[in-house]
Amino acid sequence: MTQPFAATPSRIAELARCTAVFLPGDPPRTGRVALWRPDGPPPTGHGQVEEVTVVVPEGSGTAIRPVPALLLPVAEALPVLTRARAARTDPAAAFWGAAAVLALQLAARGRLLPGLTPTDHEAWRMGPLGPEDLRRVAELAAAMPPEAHAVPLSRAEPLLLPEPERLVRAFLDAVADGLPRSPAAALAAGGPAFAAPQPRRLPEQRAWAEEVAAGHDAGVRLSLRIEIAGLTERYLPQPGPADTEAASPRFRAVLQLHSLSDPALVADAAHVWAEATSAAGALGPRARMDALLALRRAARAWPALTPLLSAAVPDALDLADEEITELLGPAARALEAAGVLVHWPKELVRGLTTRAVIGPDGAAPEEGGRPDGAEVPRAPLTPSFLSADALLRFDWRFAVGDQDLTRAELDRLAEAGRPVVRLRDQWVVLDPHEVRRARERSRAGHGLTPVEALGTALTGRAETADGSVPVEATGWLAALRDRIAHPEEPGRRPVAQPPALAATLRDYQLRGLDWLHRMTSLGLGCCLADDMGLGKTVTLIALHLHRQSSPEAAGPTLVVCPASLLGNWQREIERFAPGTPVRRYHGPARELADLADGEFVLTTYGTMRRDAARLAGAGPWGMVVADEAQHVKNPHAATARQLRAIGAKARVALTGTPVENNLTELWAILDWTTPGLLGTLSAFRRRYADPVERGAGAVPPEGGLPGADPAAARLAALVRPFLLRRRKSDPGIAPELPPKTETDRAVALTTEQAGLYEAVVREILAEISGADAFARRGLIVKLLTGLKQICNHPAQFLKEDQPRIAGRSGKLELLDELLDTILAEEAGVLVFTQYVAMGRLLERHLADRGVPTLFLHGGTPVARREEMVRAFQSGRAPVFLLSLKAAGTGLNLTRAGHVVHFDRWWNPAVEAQATDRAYRIGQTQPVQVHRLIAEGTVEDRIAAMLERKRELAEAVLGSGEAALTELTDAELAELVELRGSAR
Numbered sequence: 001m002t003q004p005f006a007a008t009p010s011r012i013a014e015l016a017r018c019t020a021v022f023l024p025g026d027p028p029r030t031g032r033v034a035l036w037r038p039d040g041p042p043p044t045g046h047g048q049v050e051e052v053t054v055v056v057p058e059g060s061g062t063a064i065r066p067v068p069a070l071l072l073p074v075a076e077a078l079p080v081l082t083r084a085r086a087a088r089t090d091p092a093a094a095f096w097g098a099a100a101v102l103a104l105q106l107a108a109r110g111r112l113l114p115g116l117t118p119t120d121h122e123a124w125r126m127g128p129l130g131p132e133d134l135r136r137v138a139e140l141a142a143a144m145p146p147e148a149h150a151v152p153l154s155r156a157e158p159l160l161l162p163e164p165e166r167l168v169r170a171f172l173d174a175v176a177d178g179l180p181r182s183p184a185a186a187l188a189a190g191g192p193a194f195a196a197p198q199p200r201r202l203p204e205q206r207a208w209a210e211e212v213a214a215g216h217d218a219g220v221r222l223s224l225r226i227e228i229a230g231l232t233e234r235y236l237p238q239p240g241p242a243d244t245e246a247a248s249p250r251f252r253a254v255l256q257l258h259s260l261s262d263p264a265l266v267a268d269a270a271h272v273w274a275e276a277t278s279a280a281g282a283l284g285p286r287a288r289m290d291a292l293l294a295l296r297r298a299a300r301a302w303p304a305l306t307p308l309l310s311a312a313v314p315d316a317l318d319l320a321d322e323e324i325t326e327l328l329g330p331a332a333r334a335l336e337a338a339g340v341l342v343h344w345p346k347e348l349v350r351g352l353t354t355r356a357v358i359g360p361d362g363a364a365p366e367e368g369g370r371p372d373g374a375e376v377p378r379a380p381l382t383p384s385f386l387s388a389d390a391l392l393r394f395d396w397r398f399a400v401g402d403q404d405l406t407r408a409e410l411d412r413l414a415e416a417g418r419p420v421v422r423l424r425d426q427w428v429v430l431d432p433h434e435v436r437r438a439r440e441r442s443r444a445g446h447g448l449t450p451v452e453a454l455g456t457a458l459t460g461r462a463e464t465a466d467g468s469v470p471v472e473a474t475g476w477l478a479a480l481r482d483r484i485a486h487p488e489e490p491g492r493r494p495v496a497q498p499p500a501l502a503a504t505l506r507d508y509q510l511r512g513l514d515w516l517h518r519m520t521s522l523g524l525g526c527c528l529a530d531d532m533g534l535g536k537t538v539t540l541i542a543l544h545l546h547r548q549s550s551p552e553a554a555g556p557t558l559v560v561c562p563a564s565l566l567g568n569w570q571r572e573i574e575r576f577a578p579g580t581p582v583r584r585y586h587g588p589a590r591e592l593a594d595l596a597d598g599e600f601v602l603t604t605y606g607t608m609r610r611d612a613a614r615l616a617g618a619g620p621w622g623m624v625v626a627d628e629a630q631h632v633k634n635p636h637a638a639t640a641r642q643l644r645a646i647g648a649k650a651r652v653a654l655t656g657t658p659v660e661n662n663l664t665e666l667w668a669i670l671d672w673t674t675p676g677l678l679g680t681l682s683a684f685r686r687r688y689a690d691p692v693e694r695g696a697g698a699v700p701p702e703g704g705l706p707g708a709d710p711a712a713a714r715l716a717a718l719v720r721p722f723l724l725r726r727r728k729s730d731p732g733i734a735p736e737l738p739p740k741t742e743t744d745r746a747v748a749l750t751t752e753q754a755g756l757y758e759a760v761v762r763e764i765l766a767e768i769s770g771a772d773a774f775a776r777r778g779l780i781v782k783l784l785t786g787l788k789q790i791c792n793h794p795a796q797f798l799k800e801d802q803p804r805i806a807g808r809s810g811k812l813e814l815l816d817e818l819l820d821t822i823l824a825e826e827a828g829v830l831v832f833t834q835y836v837a838m839g840r841l842l843e844r845h846l847a848d849r850g851v852p853t854l855f856l857h858g859g860t861p862v863a864r865r866e867e868m869v870r871a872f873q874s875g876r877a878p879v880f881l882l883s884l885k886a887a888g889t890g891l892n893l894t895r896a897g898h899v900v901h902f903d904r905w906w907n908p909a910v911e912a913q914a915t916d917r918a919y920r921i922g923q924t925q926p927v928q929v930h931r932l933i934a935e936g937t938v939e940d941r942i943a944a945m946l947e948r949k950r951e952l953a954e955a956v957l958g959s960g961e962a963a964l965t966e967l968t969d970a971e972l973a974e975l976v977e978l979r980g981s982a983r
Contacts, residue, residue: 012079013083014043015070016083017084017087017090018035018036018090019035020034020035020084020148021096021147021151022074022170023052023071024170025174026117026121028117028125028170029073029074029199031073031170032071032074032077033073033077033096034070036052036068038056038067042068042070043070048072049068049070050068051069052068053067053151054066054151055152055159064155073178074178075175078104078175081096081100082100082101083097085098090147091148092150095143095144095148096148096171099140099168099172100171100175102136102137102140102172103171106129106176107126111127111176112124113125113128116202120201120205122205124179125176125177126173128221130339130341137165137172138165140168141168142164144168149162220291220294221257221258221260221294221339221340222298223340223341224253224254224327224340224342224343225253226252226254226319226345227251227252227316228348249420251319252316253342254269255268255291255308255314255315255316257272259283262282265279266279267283269291269313269314269315270313272288273313291314294339295308295309298338298339301335301338301340302334304323304331305317321418324419324429325431328351329431348427348428349427349428351430352400352431352438354397354438355399355471355472356395356472357393357394358393358394358395358456358457358472358474358477359475359477359478360474396438396441398410400428403424409423413430413435414435414439418432419432449676450477451675452677453473453477455718456471456473457480458481459714460717480522484519484524485717485720494510495510495517497542498546500545500579500580501541503538503542503575505542508726508733509535509539509542517546519721523649523650525650525651525652525673525674526652526653526673526722526723526724527722527724528653531912534921536627537568537569540652541572541573543652544557544577544598544622544623545598547650548597554598555597555619555620555649556596556601557600557601557621557622557624558615558624559603559627560605560626560643561627561628562604563862565628566584566604567865580599580600581596581598581599581600582599582602585602585603585607586603586604603615605631609638609639612643612646619648621649623648623652624646625651626651629654629655629672630655630657630669632669632672634668635667644675652673653672656912656913657909657913658723662689663684663692664684664689677718688715691712692712692715728919737921738925740915740919740926741926741927741928742929744933745931746940747810747935749810749935749936753791756790757791757978760783761976764782764783765973765976768972784938787938788904789835791938791939792809792903793808793841794809795808796835796837796841805845806845806848810934811903811932812845814932815831815902818898818900822878823878826878827897827925828872828875828893828896828897828898829899830898830900830917831882831900832882832884832901833883833902834883834884834885835883836857836883838902839882839883842881843881851879853879853881854879856880856881856882856886857886857887858883860886868880869891869892869893872893872895872896873892873894880893880896882914887914887917892917892920893917893918894924897926897928898927899927899929900930900932902932903932904933936978937976
């Protein structure tokens with residue numbers, strides 16, 4: 001049975017655990033990768049399943065036996081193989097994954113040649129391969145495990161297996177031939193057949209193909225050695241009064257031949273034609289013919305070499321200025337793609353390097369002390385050097401070799417307009433166009449706001465219209481960068497706990513207080529992103545008290561938080577800072593008259609949004625705090641816009657989840673705390689978010705580590721000083737916390753659920769297949785929502801008014817079993833659901849069973865929420881039903897020893913926050929987390945996506961249903977298909 005292969009993440013992960021062999025084809029793109037399980041049934045469902053004869057270990061020897069395997073075209077197998085390489089679950093699959101990465105790297109470098117197969121089919125192959133490429137191929141082939149080429153060539157004795165290096169070369173050609181074929185391919189190959197997807201025989205092109213092959217499969221390769229005529233004082237013109245006005249020396253390109261079998265064997269073409277040296281003779285009798293064939297292709301890449309083709313001896317070529325300029329840029333790249341390298345004299349200084357220097361113009365501000373950077377400005381107010389209208393100097397610096405150029409020298413080089421000039425008693429080769437661009441850069445006025453300059457100093461790179469350049473920070477800017485990037489200064493005394501704080505801060509909380517003080521005293525905003533339950537609130541209260549001791553920093557603190565946290569904030573302030581005035585700015589009677597300097601003002605995001613102008617006018621605020629700052633993750637929403645309008649001496653964000661779905665949310669938080677740090681949103685997406693979020697499947701650069709992501713590293717360097725991220729699992733953070741156990745509990749659907757599930761899948765997939773793009777996205781969301789509700793309970797999906805609840809849901813039956821055990825232990829349990837309707841069904845069902853419950857959702861008044869929390873914590877109700885969105889943050893429910901996620905939010909960060917209602921400082925009993933998953937359904941297949949979101953957050957310090965709306969019809973069908981025991 002053959003079905004289209006759907007390369008979904010879960011499917012790729014499943015196939016990456018199989019073993020693999022490559023089966024070559026003619027033409028190469030018809031080759032296939034066979035995947036099978038040595039100790040289990042074949043992977044089925046998509047692709048072609050056939051029997052493949054392989055050699056397997058048996059006893060002390062081997063045996064030949066057929067195995068059922070999934071056969072995939074090489075192009076479709078690439079994501080599976082690269083995933084297997086990273087996971088290393090099977091040696092053979094990991095090997096072919098390494099071969100796939102090598103093939104993609106070669107293809108990215110343009111190592112592609114047209115030609116004909118032995119059966120006269122047009123095909124692309126990998127080439128030309130230089131000495132380093134051939135070495136990598138040979139090393140890879142030498143590392144091939146036996147399982148990776150375990151397909152016998154015949155059943156005759158002795159047993160013969162494919163030769164490793166030949167098999168690797170065939171695989172590389174299969175990748176090359178399977179790449180997308182475009183009109184450009186036809187132009188490059190000289191015929192439309194090489195752009196056609198269907199194989200074609202072209203026997204009439206055999207002579208042309210043999211010529212191309214001979215030019216690249218010959219025993220020699222070519223290079224050009226650039227010489228300055230004589231390269232001695234006697235031949236070189238001497239400089240005149242103005243160095244760059246000296247006459248240019250004469251340049252020529254000398255043709256060299258290299259042996260492919262012995263890279264150390266090299267000879268000039270003149271010596272080969274004259275047979276004048278032993279090296280020339282060692283290249284073999286075909287050296288001249290091979291060299292001419294290679295030279296013909298090189299001349300196509302750089303027409304300046306054409307005269308050598310008609311020369312009696314193709315020994316050397318005199319070069320004009322414009323040809324030198326070409327060899328400094330596009331000609332060298334074209335020749336390299338044709339397998340010809342260009343070697344410049346070591347004595348010749350070549351190339352212009354660029355960097356930028358950023359720093360203050362003149363002395364540092366008064367707060368900073370000395371302008372040499374020995375002391376960093378420490379003013380508690382936002383100082384002038386961090387204001388938007390105080391631009392810092394951005395100077396371009398240019399160098400030739402290790403010598404910096406003066407402005408006058410750069411002008412003379414640009415005016416000379418020649419590629420070869422005399423500079424400081426030596427000849428240098430420069431691209432005149434590049435020199436002129438450098439002069440234009442140096443003349444253009446350019447400045448950065450201090451916050452932009454600080455961000456550039458932290459990453460060490462500046463983004464310009466011509467690309468990224470290295471940056472050097474100077475003066476107090478360099479000292480400021482060092483202070484916040486490396487806060488553990490030797491001999492520095494950290495901030496002490498404020499005397500007015502009625503608590504003893506833990507060591508990590510004291511470090512957090514010191515970090516908050518350091519950042520806010522410099523006028524920089526910051527984000528404290530500790531896990532929920534690690535005491536962000538008490539640490540912020542300590543910062544408020546500490547700032548009251550400094551007249552420049554003192555002032556009222558405005559806390560903006562969800563409505564459910566108003567009571568918690570007030571209780572914590574009254575508990576830890578007794579005597580500190582605190583008011584709730586919420587409800588119809590809210591007012592802001594007579595604010596005291598050290599007062600706390602608590603408000604909700606909704607009230608702040610309505611009264612932003614009034615709150616802004618009540619300042620100056622000593623500090624504005626955004627608690628659960630993920631509420632401002634959408635920078636275009638009214639909440640985020642209004643919050644930006646409220647000025648303060650310091651801005652602090654508190655959140656346990658700085659990245660919930662994507663990195664844009666991190667930008668929104670930090671652009672509020674420290675505007676301008678991460679640049680504009682579009683620039684942030686281009687420079688960081690898009691590369692990092694795509695980076696999971698990226699091919700590593702040659703010589704680079706798999707998974708290494710330069711964009712993620714730069715973003716981490718930029719963000720790390722402004723975001724303090726700590727987890728309960730970090731060493732020394734919360735050693736008193738008891739263990740936490742997380743369990744996925746799979747449960748089969750009932751017959752009713754399974755019938756509804758399949759009917760909905762069938763009906764809506766049919767609608768999706770004929771819908772336009774806009775309607776399609778809505779239908780997919782409808783499908784996923786309906787399937788999740790069916791997995792919960794049929795009555796929720798059918799919206800029944802008077803439902804029969806018991807006996808219709810596998811999840812409900814499992815919940816009853818769990819509650820029986822939990823209640824027998826007299827323990828408390830939190831049950832989270834994302835649907836209020838499901839919560840009401842659970843509330844009614846448990847009431848029928850006589851189980852005391854509480855149900856908190858978005859419509860519960862604030863006062864009632866606080867009453868519910870007290871009732872649960874005191875043990876008056878053992879089961880607390882909670883709406884995930886309304887109760888997933890801010891509540892302290894440490895009486896619970898169990899947390900049940902009845903349905904999945906499809907966001908691991910949100911689920912983790914909900915779990916932290918129980919697993920937080922103050923918890924003394926082990927916490928067991930139960931995630932209920934309907935077996936064989938879309939819920940069962942979403943786990944891999946959740947793990948990928950966790951990886952995204954970790955890379956810098958995931959999207960849910962929105963990303964699923966972009967799946968193809970085949971991918972969507974594979975995701976929602978009902979399988980296995982669910983039937």
